[in-house]
Amino acid sequence: MPWNRPLIIGLLLVVLTLTWWRLQPDGEEVRRSRIMMGTVVEIMAAGQSSKTLEAAVEAAFAEMERLDKLLSRYNTDSEVSRLSQSTTGGEVSLPTVEVLTLGLEISRKSGGAFDMTLGKLKTLWAFDKEAPTLPNAAELSAALSGIGPKALSLEGQQLRKASPQLQLDLGGIAKGYAVDRAIAILKQHGVANAAVNAGGDMYLLGQRHERSWRIGIQHPREEKGVLETVQISNRAVVTSGDYERFFEQDGVRYHHIFNPQTGMPARDCQSVTIITDSVALGDALATAVFVLGPKAGLTLLEQFPQAEGLVIAADGSRHSSPGWTSYQVVP
Amino acid sequence: MKAPWHFMTGGDWLVVLLLLTSSLGGIVSIAAMSEGSRVLITCGDELCFTAPLDQPRTLAIDGPLGQTKLVIDERGARIVESPCPRKICVSMGVAKHTGDLLACVPNRILVHIDGSSGKEVSYDLLSR
Numbered sequence: 372m373p374w375n376r377p378l379i380i381g382l383l384l385v386v387l388t389l390t391w392w393r394l395q396p397d398g399e400e401v402r403r404s405r406i407m408m409g410t411v412v413e414i415m416a417a418g419q420s421s422k423t424l425e426a427a428v429e430a431a432f433a434e435m436e437r438l439d440k441l442l443s444r445y446n447t448d449s450e451v452s453r454l455s456q457s458t459t460g461g462e463v464s465l466p467t468v469e470v471l472t473l474g475l476e477i478s479r480k481s482g483g484a485f486d487m488t489l490g491k492l493k494t495l496w497a498f499d500k501e502a503p504t505l506p507n508a509a510e511l512s513a514a515l516s517g518i519g520p521k522a523l524s525l526e527g528q529q530l531r532k533a534s535p536q537l538q539l540d541l542g543g544i545a546k547g548y549a550v551d552r553a554i555a556i557l558k559q560h561g562v563a564n565a566a567v568n569a570g571g572d573m574y575l576l577g578q579r580h581e582r583s584w585r586i587g588i589q590h591p592r593e594e595k596g597v598l599e600t601v602q603i604s605n606r607a608v609v610t611s612g613d614y615e616r617f618f619e620q621d622g623v624r625y626h627h628i629f630n631p632q633t634g635m636p637a638r639d640c641q642s643v644t645i646i647t648d649s650v651a652l653g654d655a656l657a658t659a660v661f662v663l664g665p666k667a668g669l670t671l672l673e674q675f676p677q678a679e680g681l682v683i684a685a686d687g688s689r690h691s692s693p694g695w696t697s698y699q700v701v702p
Numbered sequence: 703m704k705a706p707w708h709f710m711t712g713g714d715w716l717v718v719l720l721l722l723t724s725s726l727g728g729i730v731s732i733a734a735m736s737e738g739s740r741v742l743i744t745c746g747d748e749l750c751f752t753a754p755l756d757q758p759r760t761l762a763i764d765g766p767l768g769q770t771k772l773v774i775d776e777r778g779a780r781i782v783e784s785p786c787p788r789k790i791c792v793s794m795g796v797a798k799h800t801g802d803l804l805a806c807v808p809n810r811i812l813v814h815i816d817g818s819s820g821k822e823v824s825y826d827l828l829s830r
Contacts, residue, residue, distance in 0.1 A: 568827050572829075575827075585825040587827070595816070597825065600825050610830055612830065
């Protein structure tokens with residue numbers, strides 16, 4: 372036998388083994404997208420059985436649809452719509468209690484920067500319609516009358532409205548809550564690695580391809596730009612920005628995140644990203660920090676040790692909480 | 703004088719075959735470089751969804767006329783169902799190369815393929 376024959380055979384075996392190893396799938400991955408809650412909801416789940424994953428993802432979507440029907444102010448049959456139409460409030464379901472309890476806490480701690488009583492104001496601006504409009508001072512004053520954190524109170528499952536005209540809007544927290552519930556359903560089905568992403572409000576469960584999830588954060592002024600990338604596991608990431616829904620009039624940008632004190636778009640930030648342990652909390656905090664601005668916003672985050680934040684101020688300057696760097700991917 | 707292949711053993715042929723396969727794979731990879739990396743979907747005037755081109759999925763996109771169904775698979779991205787009257791978008795075929803565009807004008811949906819920078823996407827999802 373020529374001396375090099377065993378060498379050639381050995382090399383071939385190595386090449387074949389490597390090729391075979393690379394071709395082996397890491398397991399199954401199911402990725403489904405649906406348009407719901409006014410946005411695209413995407414669920415990715417990885418595991419060993421695609422059948423189990425499909426069932427888990429379907430159940431998670433069903434839970435989100437159920438909550439959307441309960442908490443959306445656009446659905447006239449929803450609990451939120453019923454409460455808005457009532458003069459004094461009424462009994463609410465347990466999911467609504469959970470959302471309201473968290474929302475009222477953030478509302479109180481943020482001094483009203485996060486507010487669930489902006490239903491009339493949001494209807495007035497009509498950002499969800501084809502042509503949003505700039506309201507006049509009288510319209511704004513009427514929409515802000517009787518609103519604020521003290522206009523709502525919750526005792527057990529009884530919600531009380533201070534004003535009959537008060538209209539609820541849980542848009543700043545309900546989507547996050549629905550993502551949290553979807554993750555809980557996936558866990559119940561034994562899914563250990565998954566992502567639920569509702570228009571950028573997301574929770575990253577476990578890992579992706581045996582590493583932490585890598586999440587790009589949208590640059591607020593470059594449509595296809597990424598501000599930075601973070602790597603996380605078992606955490607929520609939520610970004611609120613003035614670029615999501617806006618119109619310009621006379622050179623001024625009017626966006627959809629409102630300062631409850633003025634009824635006008637909050638002016639101190641371009642974007643806020645929160646990383647925390649639940650999407651509902653992240654959703655509410657992102658809005659509150661956006662309204663408060665970089666300095667007061669990051670002070671608010673000190674009350675939530677489980678939350679870290681990145682704030683891009685109106686002038687484009689970057690501000691972050693002390694623990695933010697632990698999530699950053701170094702380029 | 704005998705031709706060189708008369709001296710080649712079975713193992714030598716195997717090595718040649720392996721090299722040819724690798725070369726062919728390389729050529730295919732280079733050709734694939736002109737393929738886009740992401741699908742960008744615009745609903746009305748807003749970018750409403752982006753997805754990697756190499757991950758199969760089916761997506762229902764809401765427009766003023768109803769839902770347009772987009773399929774992304776190994777062939778690329780294509781519209782398979784649309785509520786628009788003339789179904790021009792369905793007959794547009796597959797988009798897979800950078801700059802390719804599919805459009806349903808009546809339903810105000812645009813699908814285009816991005817990736818001209820040639821940069822690999824460094825994240826799994828985008829928070830926006």
